[in-house]
Amino acid sequence: MATVENQPVGYGRHRRKEDPRFVRGKGTYVDDVSLPGMLHGAVLRSPLAHARITSIDVTAAQQHPKVRAVITGKDLEGLKLAWMPTLSGDVQAVLATDKVRFQGQEVAFVVADDRYAARDALELIDVEYEPLDPVVDARRALDADAPVIRDDVEGRADNHIFDWEAGDRAEADAVFANADVVVSQDMVYPRSHPAPMETCGSVADYDAVSGKLTLWTTTQAPHAHRTLYAIVAGLPEHKIRVIAPDIGGGFGNKVPIYPGYVCSVVGSIVTGKPVKWVEDRSENLMSTGFARDYLMHGEIAATRDGRILGVRTQVIADHGAFNATAQPTKFPAGFFSVFTGSYDLEAAHCSVTGVYTNKAPGGVAYACSFRITEAVYLVERMVDVLAAELGKDPAELRLQNFIKPEQFPYEAKTGWVYDSGDYETTMRKALDIAGYEELRREQAERRERGELMGIGVAFFTEAVGAGPRKHMDIAGLGMNDGAELRIHPTGKAVLRISVQTQGQGHETTFAQIVAEELGIPVDDIDVVHGDTDQTPFGLGTYGSRSTPVSGAAAAVAARKIRDKAKLIAATMLEAAPEDLEWEKGRFFVRGDPEQGKTIQEVALGAHGAFDLPDGMEGSLDAEAVYNPPNLTFPFGGYVCVVDVDPGTGQVKVRRFIAVDDCGPRINPMIVEGQIHGGLTDGVGMALMQQIAFDEDGNCLSGSFMDYLLPSSLEVPDWELGETVTPSPHHPIGAKGVGESATVGSPPCVINAVVDALSPLGVRHVDMPASPARVWAAMQGRAEPPA
């Protein structure tokens, strides 16, 4: 059987250090945590989208022989915990006290001896509701007669959350007024859900003697959560230990703090026992962080010969019942203002209006890089709409309008400064892999035969690695991340990081970063994460920020160690430091390569029995907190080939070509794996996934029978390519890639679907392009018959 020989010391295709435990079923996910005396919690949820609670009777539940506690919003009021702050400066009910505001909202929490008994007891709680009219359609949320959802906030008389804009409206209006061609298109980026395979959960263990709370929980941001628990619960921060064990996928779903986590903590405090709470799949889909839900009107202006001049958009953002989106404070619409995309424009303007509806809270989740999915979808659809209007090839139109390599750093019309790029090379590579011209010839032949073959092209620019603390914070916490590196006397190392893997392979790639810098073998470096008592502070993993931020911190810490090691090596070699040269893993005397010290020898020296240089402390440790000077801007060119069944409207993705540029790849195997996953997500969003509601606010997508995710049969073998354009400001030039494919692929698939249907006069199809919706579009209808 193969072992781990011949693996690179540094960057390269290194097998993952995580895998040996996972393939043996020896991972430790939250639901695998079992403590002596542990009790089990379950949440009672609202069956209605909008209703006043007139009474809650828990007597029968309390009398259940296995029930240890029943907690309601009224109980939490006494602890000042009925409401908790959200990550967007709003408040959210932990357990409802006055009204329920979405179907699935948390109403009561039962703690029992086992998970079945806890569920049984939920049935014994009697809640009386007075139904209220719900707000389901975000477009009607600001109507004068719309029911006011957030009457908990004093003085609130409407469902308006925010108005936000970017770009120069007057400049954009002038460009549009003078343009040869202006086309517009309404489009919906529907509500979806990241649906990681592991649902959310926690095990809370409060020690009344020491006053210490240990919380195993599904979190992508253990440190930020600890700080917020300290603020929410009034517990001293040093008495809270948040442990994120193995996390079964996150994709943004595990960024927020959910009421169930808080209830498990309260349950443990009340009962004096550890309390486990793990939601079921319906709870996950109906109540936790949804994604997208942007209703967009896009406009694009161009000259007759295809020079794109400007893009405008107005958006209604459906934020659900509580504004609980997790995004930098100054960016209520996330980074949506990168909707200018990859093009050199004269003007751009966007305005976003956020509204409350009677739906689950959330909003920024699901590998979106803070709303860049929506932004890229908008601009990439608009470019295709323009191409159709002008009768130009969509690939040619993009190539004509790309920002040129010599224009970087490029300041977009909405203020972003793109760090580096070579878009044309990347796009042409994707077209080459696809055999684009041959595909167009094939398409023409098939169209002659009445077949519906579509070729989609898309190009994206992302903005990831949030971010510079001057501009970016979440709940007041600057978006920096740390790394602490310790080299043991024998030259083995431990790296402690503030970010949190959910499958990204940090235990491998972060060891590779240190290995590349210091020449220590990857397997000699342990990476510790997911435990706030053991790791430095930082904001966690989402928005493709681990490598851009904490990865930079790891490299900086390693370079500090190399600098110190050089001085120690010089002492050991009785040479001047400036006479030493570095080859990976070893200092040697210039001109006398035999005279040298390996990093391992230096590590022993750093702890050894001889005098270090004057003023130097022993040991070989370093730490760094990285404050990015700018975001990084990965990009990619994608091509998708679909076949649409003319009889049913079923879309089959035949091929998908993705050429990504994320700068240097620390572990190409892992990067490719992340791209595969993101492309699959994109196909799912484009064709299958939607969290839908009926007119009463009932969630119609509360299980995997109704919320369709791609299986192995819906996706093709992915065809990948790469270009490498380093970030000029990042210590290792890396840009972050986790969300690129999720951002870039949905417009590519929809562009392909629309291209397939274009002979029928179709210019746009909303996501998900289900058979019914595609078939309706083929009949000239916007939507399938009800």
Added chain:
Amino acid sequence: MQVNLTVNGDEVTREIEPRLLLVHFLRDELGLTGTHWGCDTSNCGTCVVLMDDEPVKSCTVLAAMAGGHAVRTVESLERDGTLDPVQQGFIEEHGLQCGFCTPGMMMTARALLDTNPNPSEAEIREAISGQICRCTGYQNIVKAIRWAAGHPLEPAGDTGS
């Protein structure tokens, strides 16, 4: 009620509630937490185990229904310190990321290879189509199972080709 079954070759007898699901029996009663739970509705397949060598979704099998049968979980794949080729294939071909769906995928793969030692890519995709992975986009899972097909179990095993 009492249930008697074989789990990973060991005879097991337990007093259980009749409604207890097999996935919870394995995880909570036997501490075999390698089998995961993901959806309640038989859609995601992270709970797949083998019952008499057939893949079943243990979230929709009662523990009582497993009485008299032989159940195999991910914990049984490694033998005498040697990984099953399926396990090694998932490592070699990067067939996993978060690892949550992996035990179910590997058990299905084991069952597939036991009956079809050299499956085509299409046959592999069909075999795992009742299971969801949110991380890998399936391509490397397919490659992992192909890798395992190319490195069959030694004949000494009870299921090898």
